[in-house]
Amino acid sequence: MNNQNLDLKSAWITIKEAFPILESPSKIPDNDFDSAPFEAISIIKRLNLTQQIQDLVIIKIEERLRKEIVPDFWSHFKKTENEAAVFHEFYSVVKFLFHNYVQLDLIINKLILLREASNFTKPVYNQTCLHEALKLIVRAVLLSQLPIDHEWMIVNFYETALKMQDPEEENSTSGECVVCMQEEFSCSCREMFEETNKKLGKMTLLEPLVGQALTDLIYSYIQTHIQKICKDNFDNSHIESLEKWLQTVVISWLKKIYFHNSAVKAMDEFDKKLINYLYNTYTKIRIDQLFNIIIEYPDSLPALDDLRLCLPKTDLKPHLTRSLQKAIETRLLHPGVSTFDVLTAYVATIRSLRILDPCGLLLETITQPVHQYLRSREDTIRCVVGSLTEEGPNDLAEELVRGEAVQVDENISVDEGVEDWETWTPDPVDVVPSKSSGLPRTSDIISMLVNVYGSKELFVNEYRTLLADRLLSQYSCDTEKEIRYLELLKLRFGDSQLHFCEVMLKDIADSKRINQHIQQDLSYSDDDIPMSAMILSAQFWPAFKDEKLELHEKLVKQMESYTGAFETLKGSRTLCWKNHLGIVDLEIELADRTLNLSVSPVHATILMHFQDQNTWSLEALSKVMHVPSTILRRKLSFWQSHGIITEPEPDVFYLQEEQENNENNIQDDIVVEDFESESAMASAQDQREEELQTFWSYILGMLMNLDTLPLERIHQMLKMFAFQGPTIECNLQELKVFLDRKVREHQLIYSNGLYRLPK
Incomplete structure (x- = not known):
């Protein structure tokens, strides 16, 4: 074993002579592996050391990458404000990394030659595996040393390159490069961009190193572009132009990056994701602007059509419902907005949602808070009726001309919708069954306004009062x-x-x-x-x-x-005069001027009394006219404003024939109108009180005949006998409030849940 280690050591010394790049990777050997000493191959072959040498070479390559090449690569990722400098810097560091990768790949080639010369046939690494192993090592070492803020240079590089591709950029139209500001035909920035992508692709670093940053950049770029063209622009359709922009600018640019064949299929999938992201982003932006789009209807019809096309391609209908309801509640349903403006916005909402959702479910859901709010305002019905019959163009008057019959929900049965089966639209598949009313929905504006209160009589009575006025x-x-x-x-x-x-x-x-x-x-x-x-x-x-x-x-x-x-x-008919109603045309001749006025009977009566007597005290005039002094003082102020009556001392008035300051005199031929806009009709509260007093006579008759009655029984009997004709019936709660007031006035006695008359 010791002899084998000595032989391995001597063989490694010989290999280092054949592979000087292992000691100094920056030096490229001019000699080929064939010039290596013959005895080295002989030792390796005799001792079967090819596998060990190969492993040692791979370890040395990895060590060199980890200690020198990769740290040097990441050291260039320093932030700067100069976009052109960042662009060229990233190109340089990729070029540096690729240069070292090529030198390391040469070593792999020499290893392959060594394997062939030593007749090493064990299938641990084949020729392809060695090259792939080098790419894997480079990728692993590079990604293991990622700095925290490395993406800024990558994003900046590709964002600058994307601007070169986009014809809507300012410098693109001027013929100058957005990087170096030189004429496009004389700059090499595009070639540098393409070369960078090729080098990263050959090292299989394109997706691992820049993939996520590139995806985030494209998503952000799409969103920024949509925001720019859609900001406060509702009178143009943008879907078609956005799809064209995505294909010609973004996707064509991506294909220049992922040029190799293995990425074609992945690009097809990414195309679909980008188109879906485009639709989602555009739809979300339009949903955020939907309240303004509705207010500007019908000028905003193109934006509504775009949104109608996008909604089926996204899952954003619940988001639209929540967002629009919140916008309506915060921007419309509060005391700072007049009832007329609420109604105008409500009508625009109905017409807009007709376009987005013809089945009417979206309209039914979103307008429910508006219904409740309108029901809480006392002047809603008057505003509606006034809009129906006012001069000039308005939405409700146009709806009135259409002539469709009003439908009230409580009177509609499901069978009545069968006649209109040809235009019936089913509920969408995403409808929650509990949210569907099961009744034929109507988007007729007047019918919906009537359904806010659920009674035609309220609207008819309000119109009757308005007509009388x-x-x-x-x-x-x-x-x-x-x-x-x-x-x-x-x-x-x-x-x-x-x-x-x-x-x-x-x-x-x-x-x-x-x-x-x-x-x-x-x-x-x-x-x-x-x-x-x-x-x-x-x-x-x-x-x-x-x-x-x-x-x-x-x-x-x-x-x-x-x-x-x-x-x-x-013949037998006579007249009962309403003294306080009417218009009196007066011609007033004074010492220095003549006035022509149209006034109310009370104003005319005041002046006629001053014609008989120049000076009146407020109390005396009040007694003569049978008008309370507080109201009379307000009426006298009308004549004071015209300089006809003055008040030299408190509560004493006299007729002024000549004005002291002639500069403010009213011209003789000017006809001055009395602009007091008080209604001649009793208020709704007064009318209701009168109706309740009518019910009181029925209640007295019941209690005189039946002695004691509970609240529910009184209400049932009133429904049978009193709630008829134009009279609006009162509910149980309103009746209870009325009877309790009679108890406080000692006109009724309440005991053990029963009402009776006092003895």
Whole structure:
């Protein structure tokens, strides 16, 4: 054994003479293995030392890589701000590594020659395995010494190279290289990039060293590019252009990197991943912008079409639902947004989600919080009805013209949807059964707004109140326009629901005709105060505000004369005047000016009293007019603003014939309107209170006949007898609140769950 070790030692000395590169890898021997001493081969062959020599050479190669070559390679990975310097530095270090790899590969070739010369036939390593073993050793040693921040140079190198490929980069259009800023035909940066990839590919380091960094870079580059072209740009479609950009820029650039045949199949798989990533990234960005896209509808239709095409190719519909619901709750459903703006956004949401999800499930899910919020706002119905009938283009008015009948969920059965089976769309496969209502879904905007409250009567009654306000505030109201709106509403809500409104419009037409007849009556004279009356059928109109006002005696006499003429014309019918309603046209002649004003009866009455008496105290005028002093003071301020009445001392007012400062005088020919926009109709709360008082008479009759009744029994009997006609029934909770108030007012007694009248 000792003799064998001595022979091995002498053989190794001889081998070192034949392989001087093992001692100094930087020196390349000019001689071939054939020039090695013959006795070395003889010793190796005689002692069968080929395997041992081969193992020693492999160990020496690995040692040299670990101690010198690889540390020197990683030492160049130092951060710098100069992109061009980083690009050339990475090229240089890869070139250095490849140079050493080639020299080590020469040693492997000499080993192969040694094996052949010594007739070594044991199949431990064949020729291919030795070369692959060298690549494995280089890769293992290189990756075992990875610095923590090594990726920055790799990312910078490939990002710079990708910019050279992208025609949308600024320098690409100018004909200059983005690395060296020289003319493209005179720079060698592209050749350096291709050479770097070839060298890494030959060493099988391309994927292990740069694969993950390259993937992250491409994903980041795609995301940045999409963000850049899609930021606040909703009026153009981008899917087609993005797919083309991905193929011509990113994927074609990747094919230049993975040029060898073994990577073709992997590239096909990577192409699919990149396309899928493109769709996912674009969809996520559009989902994050979806609230703004909805607000800008219909200008944002191209963005919605893109999103509609992308959703089936991704699994992002749940993300869309959560994201849009959160955006709506944080940006729309709070007190800082007016009800009109909430409704505008709600209508835009309905129209947008029609495009994204024709089956209506997405719309049903996302708009549920909006329904609850709109139900909590008191002015929602008024805003809806106002939008339906207002002048100018708006979404709800357009929907009204479509003329589809309103569908309320509680009245729809599943069988009713059979008639529309040709346009029926099944629920998507990802629908949770508990989330599906099973009823035919409608995306009709007006129907959805009605379904917020679940009752057509609320909307019809609100329209009735709004119509009454318009008819009473504008005596020259365009009844033809109102009739047109009414006919459109009848298509939606039905004739029976709007019968009262038909009577109201008929009253306006009848009033004009009656006024003409009375004016022609010789027994009626209106020389002093010309008068026209609007004669209303009280049972068909909404409740009016109950305000006390004692008119001036001249007006009272004129009204009595008009009533007499009406009774003569209509026989047994008479008039009950609403003194606080109406419009009075005044021509006011003062010492220094003349004013033409249209005011309310209370304002006209004030001025007529000052015509009789120049000075009035607030208390005296309040008693004469039967108007509370707080309200009267507010009415007097209107005349003070016109410089007709002044208040020289507290609560004392007098008529001012001449203004002290003539610079602010109103011109004689200007007609000044009274812009007070108070509604003539009773508020919803007042009307509800009046309805509850109507129920009270029924409740009194029940308790007088049956002595004691529980809450549920009272409610059932009211449903049978009182909740009919245009009256809106009250629920159990509202009835309980009303009865409890009567208990506090000592009009009822509550004991052991029963209500009874006090004795």
